[in-house]
Amino acid sequence: MAQTYKIAAIPGDGIGVDVTEAAEQVLHAVAKAHGGFQFQFTTFDWSSKKYLERKWYMPDDYVQQLQKHDAIYFGAVGWPNVPDHISLWGMMLPLRNSLNQYVNVRPTRVLKGTTVPLAQLQDNPKHLDWVIVRENSEGEYAGQGGTTHGHSDYAIATEVAIFTRVGIERIHRFAFEMAKSRPRKKLTMVTKSNAQRHGMVLWDKIFYEVAKEYDGVVEYDKMLVDAMTVRMVNKPESLDTIVATNLHADILSDLAAALAGSIGIAPSSNLDPTRKNPSMFEPIHGSAPDIAGQGIANPVGAFWSAAEMVRWLGNGKLDHTADQLMEAIENVTSNPKTRTRDMGGSASTKQVTDALCQEVAKIV
Numbered sequence: 001m002a003q004t005y006k007i008a009a010i011p012g013d014g015i016g017v018d019v020t021e022a023a024e025q026v027l028h029a030v031a032k033a034h035g036g037f038q039f040q041f042t043t044f045d046w047s048s049k050k051y052l053e054r055k056w057y058m059p060d061d062y063v064q065q066l067q068k069h070d071a072i073y074f075g076a077v078g079w080p081n082v083p084d085h086i087s088l089w090g091m092m093l094p095l096r097n098s099l100n101q102y103v104n105v106r107p108t109r110v111l112k113g114t115t116v117p118l119a120q121l122q123d124n125p126k127h128l129d130w131v132i133v134r135e136n137s138e139g140e141y142a143g144q145g146g147t148t149h150g151h152s153d154y155a156i157a158t159e160v161a162i163f164t165r166v167g168i169e170r171i172h173r174f175a176f177e178m179a180k181s182r183p184r185k186k187l188t189m190v191t192k193s194n195a196q197r198h199g200m201v202l203w204d205k206i207f208y209e210v211a212k213e214y215d216g217v218v219e220y221d222k223m224l225v226d227a228m229t230v231r232m233v234n235k236p237e238s239l240d241t242i243v244a245t246n247l248h249a250d251i252l253s254d255l256a257a258a259l260a261g262s263i264g265i266a267p268s269s270n271l272d273p274t275r276k277n278p279s280m281f282e283p284i285h286g287s288a289p290d291i292a293g294q295g296i297a298n299p300v301g302a303f304w305s306a307a308e309m310v311r312w313l314g315n316g317k318l319d320h321t322a323d324q325l326m327e328a329i330e331n332v333t334s335n336p337k338t339r340t341r342d343m344g345g346s347a348s349t350k351q352v353t354d355a356l357c358q359e360v361a362k363i364v
């Protein structure tokens with residue numbers, strides 16, 4: 001009997017729906033070509049559109065419902081008439097927090113056939129090959145703080161970042177292990193401890209504690225986040241694995257996605273490294289209301305996220321299959337006829353998806 005992976009699909013809003021459908025089609029094609037496993041998808045209609053009708057994003061027992069699955073595949077959430085902080089706190093942040101997904105991993109490289117804004121990278125696409133490891137459970141997005149004198153001219157608000165020893169140590173350890181698993185064995189830690197003298201100083205201190213365990217194994221250095229943006233643009237080849245706080249990594253990974261060509265390409269994984277809860281895989285782009293429902297969304301970020309999901313589910317046994325899927329994706333992106341508009345082509349989401357399924361049948 002082939003192994004069955006149970007996937008909870010949450011397409012969400014806008015193009016999240018289009019790209020999730022595309023990713024499902026591709027994942028079924030991968031399973032069919034491989035023959036050793038299959039996917040069983042259950043779709044949850046949790047979205048901003050539904051929120052406007054029923055005033056809730058997820059039911060009270062969402063954790064129990066999701067825990068019945070091996071992984072979660074997420075499209076995008078957000079819609080113009082729902083404030084962003086409502087949708088983020090309605091779905092994304094509770095999911096990450098209650099499923100212990102304390103790591104967010106964002107691989108970035110220049111896929112074949114992409115046009116990138118930096119001339120240096122256009123000539124040497126291999127100069128950009130990074131993994132950004134983002135702290136996903138605390139820091140600046142801890143949601144702590146308050147407002148007083150709310151509606152007056154003297155309004156005051158605090159936004160309190162929370163850094164814990166447990167939280168800092170586990171993210172740095174994960175980042176060192178990630179760096180160690182990659183050919184260059186190189187880790188850059190991002191901080192702002194020159195200006196933020198409490199949480200960020202603890203962040204640095206614990207980094208060097210963990211670093212001792214990797215002396216001679218992983219090469220490491222430290223960058224202030226402002227200088228880091230400059231280095232990412234001017235010397236991309238000097239970076240490999242990057243670890244940063246929730247806020248810093250959020251911003252740096254959008255910069256990374258832009259340097260790699262299009263926000264429509266970049267993937268992200270929200271991981272519970274203990275594997276006690278399902279991890280969640282999603283393209284980094286949002287719901288893109290301007291192109292929703294037109295069938296032209298770039299599904300490549302969704303496909304790359306699907307490849308990362310296969311890698312995670314296999315836990316070492318499906319790395320080759322995930323690599324084959326990536327190879328198939330690059331065969332599709334390198335053909336101008338199977339690129340979407342944001343990549344300079346004119347193909348529809350469906351045309352790109354069908355082309356990838358054909359490649360998968362040949363390669364996997």
Ligand code: ATP
Pocket residue numbers: 015076077078084263264265284285286287288289290291296297298299301340342
């Ligand atoms: P969010 O707040 O959910 O992060 P956002 O407002 O930051 O969303 P996105 O929805 O990620 O923005 O995208 C910004 C713009 O980039 C979109 O309006 C769209 O034009 C373009 N875009 C994003 N993703 C894609 C994609 N997959 N294919 C094509 N274009 C895309």
Ligand code: MG
Pocket residue numbers: 286
């Ligand atoms: Mg955004």
